[in-house]
Amino acid sequence: MRIDVFTLFPAWFNWFADQRHVRNALEAGLELDCIDLRAGTPLSGGQVDDTPYGGGAGMVLRVDVVAASLGGHYGEDPIARARTSRVIALSPTGRQLDDELVDELAAEPALTLLCGRYEGFDERVHERLASDVVSVGPYVLSGGELAAMTICDAVVRKLPGALGDERSAAEESFSSALEGDPEYPHYTRPAEWRGHGVPEILLSGDHARIDAWRREQSRARGRARAERDR
Numbered sequence: 010m011r012i013d014v015f016t017l018f019p020a021w022f023n024w025f026a027d028q029r030h031v032r033n034a035l036e037a038g039l040e041l042d043c044i045d046l047r048a049g050t051p052l053s054g055g056q057v058d059d060t061p062y063g064g065g066a067g068m069v070l071r072v073d074v075v076a077a078s079l080g081g082h083y084g085e086d087p088i089a090r091a092r093t094s095r096v097i098a099l100s101p102t103g104r105q106l107d108d109e110l111v112d113e114l115a116a117e118p119a120l121t122l123l124c125g126r127y128e129g130f131d132e133r134v135h136e137r138l139a140s141d142v143v144s145v146g147p148y149v150l151s152g153g154e155l156a157a158m159t160i161c162d163a164v165v166r167k168l169p170g171a172l173g174d175e176r177s178a179a180e181e182s183f184s185s186a187l188e189g190d191p192e193y194p195h196y197t198r199p200a201e202w203r204g205h206g207v208p209e210i211l212l213s214g215d216h217a218r219i220d221a222w223r224r225e226q227s228r229a230r231g232r233a234r235a236e237r238d239r
Contacts, residue, residue, distance in 0.1 A: 010117070012040070012121075013082070013120070014041075014042070015075070015079070015082075015123050016154055017047055018124075019043035025158050031171070037171070041161070046070075046124075050077060059071055061128060070127065072131040079121075091137070092140070095114065095121065095140055095141060096138065097143050098142045099122060099142075099143060099157055100135065101149050102144065103135075105145075105147070106143055107183065108183040111163040114164050122157040122161070124152055124157050126153065145160070187224075192230075193227045
């Protein structure tokens with residue numbers, strides 16, 4: 010898989026690329042590249058944004074700047090590329106990220122992530138240069154970089170070789186293995202701590218009963234989560 014991140018702050022991703030599971034994925038064949046939007050701007054003085062039509066606070070990232078950066082990097086018309094590739098603009102207005110979408114993205118041969126900043130992108134970036142608009146949650150960040158790292162992290166964990174034990178990515182919160190429910194509780198040593206013990210079933214050695222207990226705990230958490238979200 011190849012992941013290209015278009016951002017005003019490419020150096021921010023040095024830390025991310027140095028994380029163990031990401032290094033494992035890179036060694037296994039993942040390609041991760043960060044492209045500086047400012048370096049490819051056709052405007053003088055490194056300009057990438059402008060004031061919004063209709064007035065209002067803040068600045069908006071220009072569609073011609075994003076198009077020039079995409080076109081220069083890929084050597085093709087960026088509108089045409091958005092019709093054939095996963096080009097994802099990161100915005101709180103987009104489809105909310107969930108495990109189903111992460112699975113979908115992890116199956117792609119290549120992803121392009123567009124990191125917004127300031128007041129976000131000119132809407133024509135969403136409409137013409139992106140195949141998808143994705144949000145990592147119903148809140149606002151200062152820019153798309155942390156959102157891009159969130160998507161990268163969620164996707165990379167599902168790639169072969171990223172995790173030390175492939176089973177780690179199988180039964181996780183919201184996975185199909187748990188039917189979309191949160192993960193069950195985990196315990197480790199010590200067995201007793203300040204009068205609080207580990208559930209006896211986990212010490213029983215009866216793996217069939219343990220599996221059943223874990224699944225019920227997961228379902229209970231799912232029901233409690235659904236109740237909170239009402």
